[in-house]
Amino acid sequence: MKSGLLALAKEKTVIFDGAMGTMLMAAGLSQGKSPELWNLEKPSVIMNIHKQYFEAGSDVVHTNTFGGNTLKLADKGLVEKMDLLNSAAAKIAAEVCHEGKFVAGDIGPTGKMLKPLGDVDLEEMEEAFYGQANALMSGGVDLISIETMFSLEEALAALRSAKKAGGILVVASITYTRTKRGFFTMMGEGVIQCVSALEDAGADVIAANCTLGSKDMIDLAKQIRACTKKPILIQPNAGKPVSRNGVTHYQQTPSEFAHDGKDIKEAGAEMVGGCCGTTPEFIRELAKVLCQ
Ligand SMILES: [Zn+2]
Numbered sequence: 001m002k003s004g005l006l007a008l009a010k011e012k013t014v015i016f017d018g019a020m021g022t023m024l025m026a027a028g029l030s031q032g033k034s035p036e037l038w039n040l041e042k043p044s045v046i047m048n049i050h051k052q053y054f055e056a057g058s059d060v061v062h063t064n065t066f067g068g069n070t071l072k073l074a075d076k077g078l079v080e081k082m083d084l085l086n087s088a089a090a091k092i093a094a095e096v097c098h099e100g101k102f103v104a105g106d107i108g109p110t111g112k113m114l115k116p117l118g119d120v121d122l123e124e125m126e127e128a129f130y131g132q133a134n135a136l137m138s139g140g141v142d143l144i145s146i147e148t149m150f151s152l153e154e155a156l157a158a159l160r161s162a163k164k165a166g167g168i169l170v171v172a173s174i175t176y177t178r179t180k181r182g183f184f185t186m187m188g189e190g191v192i193q194c195v196s197a198l199e200d201a202g203a204d205v206i207a208a209n210c211t212l213g214s215k216d217m218i219d220l221a222k223q224i225r226a227c228t229k230k231p232i233l234i235q236p237n238a239g240k241p242v243s244r245n246g247v248t249h250y251q252q253t254p255s256e257f258a259h260d261g262k263d264i265k266e267a268g269a270e271m272v273g274g275c276c277g278t279t280p281e282f283i284r285e286l287a288k289v290l291c292q
Helices: 002-013 021-026 035-041 042-055 071-078 079-095 122-138 152-165 192-201 213-228 254-266 279-290
Strands: 060-062 102-107 143-149 169-174 176-181 182-184 206-211 232-237 241-243 249-252
Touching: 002 035, 021 035, 021 042, 035 042, 035 079, 042 079, 042 232, 042 279, 060 143, 060 169, 071 079, 071 122, 071 213, 079 122, 102 122, 122 143, 122 249, 143 206, 152 169, 152 182, 152 192, 169 232, 176 206, 182 213, 192 206, 192 232, 206 213, 213 232, 213 254, 232 254, 254 279
Parallel strands: 060 102, 102 143, 143 169, 169 206, 206 232
Antiparallel strands: 176 182, 241 249
16 A cells, blocks of 8 residues: 555645546536546546646645446446546546655545435445446556545445455545534434544545535534544535526635635644635645645
């Protein structure tokens, strides 16, 4: 296992990258098209996005494989290309990843519900995640980052599968929403429940990303810190989204984001990055504030 990431986290605040989807839209990806297909069709665009994040100060970038599991790829008729799309993505990121930096193989949700709410069994879901984790590892990723999980059960399925695929560091990131009673997943699981289940299943880094902006993430980081001694990664959105002519915009500025990043660090997160709406500009500001 390339264990350097945890060692780095002892020396400095580890900076992850910002959004991939936001950057792909800006590069002309049309809605409804599979972003993963660009790993084969436009590898130089993907490589350039990774490069911009590394240059902005990211220590870790995520591969362009958020929707790269077979259950999700099935919607676009791309199941047969699963191995190729994931290994290509890993190689694209590795090519611009220099000494001391890391490539995280990105595993996002399947978009399907487990039985009895949906029609997918746990076994089928684990198989999809296991296949993707293997494909990412064959392409040479340094770690696996499971992210934007709205259901603890699905996060655990992905985590077990990534652990089964091999001795690699695994980040497990849950998406919470804020209610009057506290932070919960879409399926109603709370922070203590999620953190302890992820820890028991072997997560090396306990994380939260998406939906919440940086202000809410400060409070969430404190609550996660209170339940675990594992390293924590927090990746907020760039504030709250607003819709203008059917297009989503995020209103926070890079410096506001970076300012909150400082509080997130002080709340106990060893690792910070960005989610929806964040760009290399946000990461540059964040790195400036957190790594001086
Ligand atoms: Zn997001």
